[in-house]
Amino acid sequence: SQQGEEDPQALSIQEGENATMNCSYKTSINNLQWYRQNSGRGLVHLILIRSNEREKHSGRLRVTLDTSKKSSSLLITASRAADTASYFCATGDNYGQNFVFGPGTRLSVLP
């Protein structure tokens, strides 16, 4: 069974708008990571947040983590057509080895 579950499954927005994706998980984690996958390609790491962190920024990306609710969100600000991709959250166990990925959110940014 999958630990991470992204919400929504699909999201369509206009260029320039913000996109928010959520991830929920079930057990305690060491860290949570977000990845992007362009169609037909491998995954690319975007950002990692540790279990003792609440918020992290990287360029147009903002990630929050609420361990009490076992949830995380990824915000992409001022979206661009090039942001069109699937976005996955992945949780790492306390040993940082056994990673579990959610089913992903498919983001479409329309020009």
Added chain:
Amino acid sequence: NAGVTQTPKFQVLKTGQSMTLQCAQDMNHNSMYWYRQDPGMGLRLIYYSASEGTTDKGEVPNGYNVSRLNKREFSLRLESAAPSQTSVYFCASRRTSGSSYNEQFFGPGTRLTVL
């Protein structure tokens, strides 16, 4: 650096045939992983190798075997392919060096169809 490379890119097998998927990384990473991705789903971990000489089962290991040939290479073998193993297979590697906070680097994937 080539990063993580996988061969082949595409493969079609008949039920019962065997094959080995190859993965290599040139980043001197300790840990390597094999995942499968089915349509509309996230990645599921098949096996991983925390370091050279060790392998461990992930979420969906049945029907697969792995070999960590050396620090660079981690292969995945299907002994008797089944249609349920039709999927895209991704290899990944990660630098550990005592830290659990490092990201994974992924290969481009192998698209496998079992008829």
